[in-house]
Amino acid sequence: MIAALLGAPARYEPSGADFLSPALAEAELMSRLLGPAAFPAWLGRFLPGLADGRPAALFRPAVVADANDDQIGHLHGLNLSRAWAFVALAGRLPAADPPVAPLLEAAERHAEASLPHVAGGDYLLEHWLAAYATLLLSAGGDRGDGPTSRGRISAPPRPHHPGA
Numbered sequence: 001m002i003a004a005l006l007g008a009p010a011r012y013e014p015s016g017a018d019f020l021s022p023a024l025a026e027a028e029l030m031s032r033l034l035g036p037a038a039f040p041a042w043l044g045r046f047l048p049g050l051a052d053g054r055p056a057a058l059f060r061p062a063v064v065a066d067a068n069d070d071q072i073g074h075l076h077g078l079n080l081s082r083a084w085a086f087v088a089l090a091g092r093l094p095a096a097d098p099p100v101a102p103l104l105e106a107a108e109r110h111a112e113a114s115l116p117h118v119a120g121g122d123y124l125l126e127h128w129l130a131a132y133a134t135l136l137l138s139a140g141g142d143r144g145d146g147p148t149s150r151g152r153i154s155a156p157p158r159p160h161h162p163g164a
Contacts, residue, residue, distance in 0.1 A: 019077030
């Protein structure tokens with residue numbers, strides 16, 4: 001059973017063209033399947049370093065060297081989907097649980113790295129990146145105290161297009 005799988009190899013993330021984190025996607029799914037009583041303990045076994053911001057590769061936003069490269073540009077989607085997952089996971093843990101603050105801080109870093117690229121750039125990136133931005137900006141956390149509901153993560157200003 002998937003609930004028995006422990007110790008996600010998140011230290012190997014990301015690959016060069018990910019737009020979802022396998023570890024965070026699995027954790028988010030399990031948060032829905034296990035429920036509030038069982039989920040915190042499962043998460044602690046699946047990603048044991050969350051309270052300490054580990055694995056570092058998961059907590060560090062992916063760097064997009066060339067957003068016009070249709071494969072490397074996926075990493076902006078990865079940053080936004082990670083931010084959403086961090087907010088969702090924090091919202092499904094008890095408020096005082098040690099991983100909550102590092103998860104919300106990581107969400108902010110990931111959002112800051114990629115939200116500015118949702119509009120005003122290249123269509124190759126923008127036409128699908130908005131879906132991840134919408135997912136993130138609509139996720140206030142189940143307690144309503146996530147970074148989006150506190151105003152710590154917000155949509156970037158709209159780009160000005162002369163003559164529009």
